[in-house]
Structure formats: structure tokens, C-alpha cells
Amino acid sequence: MSRLKIKLGNFNIPLLASIGIFLLLFLAGSVMYPSFLSLRVVLNLFINNAHLIVLACGICFPILTGGIDLSVGAVIAMTSMIAAALLQKGLNAFIVIVLCLLIGIVFGTVQGFLIQYFKMHPWIVTLAGMFFARGVCYLISIESIPITDDTFYKLSQFKIYLLPGYFISLNVLIAIVFVLACIYVSKYTQFGRTVFAIGGNMQSAILMGLPVDRTRIMIYSLSGFGSSLAGVMFSFYTLSGYGLHAQGLEMDAIAACVIGGVLLTGGVGSLIGPVIGVLITGVIRTMVDFQGTLSSWWTKIFVGLLMLLCIVMQVAIVNRGKRTKDKKKTKEETIDESIDVVV
Numbered sequence: 001m002s003r004l005k006i007k008l009g010n011f012n013i014p015l016l017a018s019i020g021i022f023l024l025l026f027l028a029g030s031v032m033y034p035s036f037l038s039l040r041v042v043l044n045l046f047i048n049n050a051h052l053i054v055l056a057c058g059i060c061f062p063i064l065t066g067g068i069d070l071s072v073g074a075v076i077a078m079t080s081m082i083a084a085a086l087l088q089k090g091l092n093a094f095i096v097i098v099l100c101l102l103i104g105i106v107f108g109t110v111q112g113f114l115i116q117y118f119k120m121h122p123w124i125v126t127l128a129g130m131f132f133a134r135g136v137c138y139l140i141s142i143e144s145i146p147i148t149d150d151t152f153y154k155l156s157q158f159k160i161y162l163l164p165g166y167f168i169s170l171n172v173l174i175a176i177v178f179v180l181a182c183i184y185v186s187k188y189t190q191f192g193r194t195v196f197a198i199g200g201n202m203q204s205a206i207l208m209g210l211p212v213d214r215t216r217i218m219i220y221s222l223s224g225f226g227s228s229l230a231g232v233m234f235s236f237y238t239l240s241g242y243g244l245h246a247q248g249l250e251m252d253a254i255a256a257c258v259i260g261g262v263l264l265t266g267g268v269g270s271l272i273g274p275v276i277g278v279l280i281t282g283v284i285r286t287m288v289d290f291q292g293t294l295s296s297w298w299t300k301i302f303v304g305l306l307m308l309l310c311i312v313m314q315v316a317i318v319n320r321g322k323r324t325k326d327k328k329k330t331k332e333e334t335i336d337e338s339i340d341v342v343v
Contacts, residue, residue, distance in 0.1 A: 013261075
């Protein structure tokens with residue numbers, strides 16, 4: 001029994017709880033609606049939410065350091081507008097995609113620089129970035145810009161058939177590659193270890209000689225890249241650019257991270273967590289759609305309640321860990337005092 005407890009203690013309990021919630025929701029949907037349990041529903045979960053998976057994994061890095069990025073939804077809209085405007089002028093689709101990704105990296109890097117070297121709070125900087133990105137959208141156009149470029153259209157329609165009638169889109173492939181890259185970076189690189197160290201205790205990370213300044217800038221560069229990549233994917237999905245695209249999507253990404261077991265205080269979480277969080281919200285949305293009589297706003301209500309439940313669970317786990325450490329420290333101090341008395 002003690003061995004089992006030790007093994008379970010090595011896992012992220014909130015992440016395990018999120019996986020359990022996903023399985024229970026999917027099982028409930030299968031019981032309520034016979035056609036719910038199908039390969040098509042599973043594939044549609046990934047196809048419809050691929051851009052959100054990328055967005056959530058990108059924003060996960062700032063959250064792991066105890067920061068935040070509120071500009072990600074606006075960067076999606078800005079990316080879609082820039083892409084649509086450039087394609088409308090006849091620029092090559094691949095050049096447009098590269099330019100959009102570079103703009104996202106630069107945008108995130110500037111935010112990271114302001115946060116790190118001017119000691120500005122991430123909430124303030126990224127909120128300003130959100131307004132700036134939305135403003136850029138309306139400078140380009142106040143109307144929706146359709147994307148009619150042939151190359152861009154072919155990319156948006158690209159499919160890989162797993163079985164006759166069952167396929168995954170290019171967006172799903174991009175999301176899979178991005179998630180795997182993020183997991184590798186977070187687990188097997190110095191950058192990833194530094195991210196967790198900063199989230200655990202920034203002062204300790206500095207004293208350990210870790211590159212804190214550079215890493216804090218890089219995480220916002222990565223978040224900006226993820227946002228612009230999600231923007232390109234969203235453009236594939238909608239084939240348009242519009243200043244009102246992705247309104248509130250930054251909150252969906254943050255909710256996916258929290259539901260997936262990532263602590264908002266930083267230092268604890270896994271990059272697979274945001275994926276599970278997105279799939280949970282996708283399952284809830286699908287169940288509401290299958291019901292037919294419920295408003296789509298019920299999805300927001302259920303996600304909000306689930307997010308609150310996850311935060312309460314995380315706080316309980318953190319407080320329990322603190323109490324355990326305090327008891328252990330008190331016990332060690334008592335033992336030390338006893339040794340002093342004996343000596």
C-alpha cells in the first residue's frame with residue numbers, strides 16, 4: 001500500500017482528475033446519446049478545437065511561471081486580418097504565413113521585454129497588448145475580409161483519411177506536432193526546467209544561476225508564436241479575417257489550462273493538461289449540441305463551474321502540501337532540539 005501511495009504521489013493529481021472527468025463526460029454522452037460514441041465525434045473534437053489546443057499550450061508556458069498572457073485571442077484576430085489583407089493584395093500564401101508567425105514572435109518578445117526589464121505586471125502588459133492587437137485589426141479594416149487565395153484554400157481543405165469517410169485536417173496535424181514539441185521542450189530542455197523553477201520560486205531560480213531574464217522573455221515569444229500559429233489555423237478554419245474573431249478565446253485557453261491541472265500560481269502542471277482541458281470543453285459543447293434544446297451559453301456555464309471546481313481542488317492540494325511540509329519541518333526542528341539537549 002505504501003508503494004502505491006508513493007507512485008501516485010509522483011503524478012499530478014489534478015491532471016489525473018481531469019483525465020477522469022473527460023472519460024466520465026464522454027461515457028455520460030455515450031449513454032445519453034447512442035451516436036455520441038463514434039470515431040467521427042472523436043475526430044471532430046480535434047478538428048474543431050485544433051487551434052484552441054495550440055493556443056492553450058502556448059499560454060501554458062507563461063502560466064507555469066506564474067504569469068499570464070491576455071493578448072492571445074486578439075493576436076489570433078490580428079493574424080487573421082494581416083493574412084487576409086496580404087493575400088488580398090496577391091502576396092504568396094507561404095510568405096504570408098511566415099510573416100504572420102514572425103509578427104507573433106516579435107509581438108510576444110516585446111511584451112516579455114516590458115515585463116522582465118521594466119518590472120511591469122504581466123496582466124497590465126498583456127491587457128495593453130490585447131487592446132493594441134484589436135486596434136491593429138480595425139486599422140486594417142472594420143469589415144470582414146474573405147480569403148480567396150487558391151493555395152490558402154487548398155491548405156485549408158487538406159485532409160488525411162484514416163478510414164473511408166474519416167479524416168483529420170491539416171490543423172490537427174499542426175496541433176499534434178506543436179503539442180509534442182511543447183512537451184519535449186518542457187521536459188527535456190534547460191528552458192523547460194527553468195520555466196518550472198521560475199514558477200516554483202523565482203528567487204531560488206536566480207540564486208541557482210538559471211537564465212531567468214532570458215527565459216521570461218522567451219516564454220512570451222513562445223506564447224506569441226503559439227497565438228499567431230493558432231491565428232493561421234483559425235484562418236484555415238474560417239477562410240476570413242475579422243477584428244471580432246476569437247473574442248474571449250484567451251479565457252477559454254486559460255480555462256483549459258486550469259481544468260487540465262496547471263496551477264495559476266505557477267510551478268505545477270503538464271503540457272498535456274491543456275489538451276485534456278480543451279477536449280473536456282469540447283465534449284461539453286458537443287453534448288449541448290446533441291441535446292438540441294439547450295442554449296450554447298450552457299457550455300460557458302458548465303465550463304465555469306468545472307473550472308471553479310478544479311481551482312478549489314488545486315487550492316486544497318497546495319494547502320495540504322504546505323501543511324505536510326510544516327509538520328515535517330516542525331518534527332525535524334524537534335529532533336534537532338532533542339539532539340542538542342542530549343549533547
